[in-house]
Amino acid sequence: MKKEIRLRYLAYSLKTTHIKLNLTFLNKLLKDASKSNTPNRDKKFVQRIGCSVNKNKKSSMTIYGWIKGYRTVPMDKLIKIVKLSSYSWEEVEINLISIKAGIRSGEIKPNFPIKIDKKLGSIVGHILGDGSIEKRFHSVFYSNSNIELLKEFNKYMEEIFGIKARIWVQKKKLFHEKSQWLMKVDNLNKVPKNHSVGLFYPKICCDILYTICGKFAEGKNKIITSQIKKSNKEFKIGFVRAFFDDEGSIRVDNYCARLHQDNRDMLNDFKYILKELDVNSHIVRTYIKKDKLRYYFNISGFKEYRNFYKVIGCTSPKKKKNFELLIDKVQNSKYFKKKYAL
Structure with a gap:
């Protein structure tokens, strides 16, 4: 994966999206590409970029629009216009006003x-945790009752995609409702x-995330x-941190951190990523919750959960407090001081 993504990289994967450019720049771009002061009337240019000419008005009404x-x-x-012009994708990028998935609304x-x-890793981690990408319309969704996690997701989405969420508050409900x-x-x-709150974002956010990260979430x-x-490494730290904030827990009484999930394969992949970040974990085990089989693995041993806390950390104030309680409990214990040579 690249260190950063520019519009040029996204363009060829997002051919059905629609772009709004600074109007002065767009007019210069069209004139330069067509080598004409009236690009909408240049039949050769109109045909080369795949538009049609209105025979009565002798003009491409699309280009005129x-x-x-x-x-x-x-x-x-x-893509065709830029190829025919002397302008670069970097110049197009600078003059971008908005991009959307189609002709309708949902601009970012x-x-x-x-x-x-x-930040990008955190967005992806939260979507795999308590979020989703809707199967039919591919809107991005994140739900939580923890205001700090909601603010984190909302902030990073706005910083990266330049859009504020549609925010809906849920009625209080029982687990099965x-x-x-x-x-x-x-x-x-x-x-x-x-x-609990739901944050909603348009399809174009999904399209860009898929282009960068692959189809990591669709429906269930x-x-x-x-x-x-x-x-x-930076992406993976944000990714694991967000997922742990959504799906993890700290067991101070059992001296471990725990990661839960319904998907065994996903947990095994998380174990591999954690090992890359110098955090070892135990094998994936099962338990029953609300008559449903779930999976988990533990991170135990002072070095492992201390490394997790120092390198990855968490945003949830409750989890942060429990991490600190766990670490302090071990550091202040004569038994564990001797065991871990603290």
């Missing part, structure tokens, strides 16, 4: 270059206490893709 700013440019057309303005770092939405709010600070199907496995 781009020039006037009431139509967005499909990515597959933009990614902050290029997109860095493959802890279906989720029902209580109300929409415009700020996480307005969420009533002890309520979640995997750790080869792209994630090959990512850099």
Whole structure:
């Protein structure tokens, strides 16, 4: 996986997306590519980029719409235009106003270059934890009742994709009951206490995440893709940290940290990533919760959970407190001081 992602890299995988560019720049780009002051009337140029000419008006109404700013440019057309011009993708990137999955709404303005770092890793980790990518429309979703985790996800999505979430508050429910939405709010600070919240983002966010990380989540199907496995250390730290905040626990009484999941293969992949980060863990075991088979593995031994806390850490205040309690308990114990030569 690259260290950073630019628009040029995404373009060929996002050919059905629509782009909005600075109008002055777009007009210069079209004139340069067509070698004409009226690109919408240049039949040869119109045909080369795959548009059609209105015979009555002797003009491409599609290109005319781009020039006037009431139509967005499909990515597959933009690729052809840039190839015919003397402009670079970097210049296109600088003049990007927004990008969306199709002709409808759901615009975002990614902050290029997109860095493959802890923040992006955190987004992917949270989606594999308490989030999802909707199977039919591919909207990105994250749900939690922990306000710190919600704010973290919301902040990183806004910093990377330039979009604020649609925020819906859930009605309080029992474990087995279906989720029902209580109300929409415009700020996480307005969420009533002890309520779960859903953060929603448009399809284009999913399209970009898939291009960078592979199809790691779709509906109930979640995997750790080869792209994630090959990512850099910073990405993996953010990735594991977010997933642990959603699916992990600290067992102070049992002297261990624990990672839970319904997917055994995913846990085994997490064990491998943890080993790369110098944290060893035990074999995956099973337990029953609410008549459902679940999987988990423990991280025990002072060196292992101390390394986890120092290198990876967590955002959840409760988990952070329990980590510190566990570490202090061991460090202040005569038995463990002798056992671990502290």
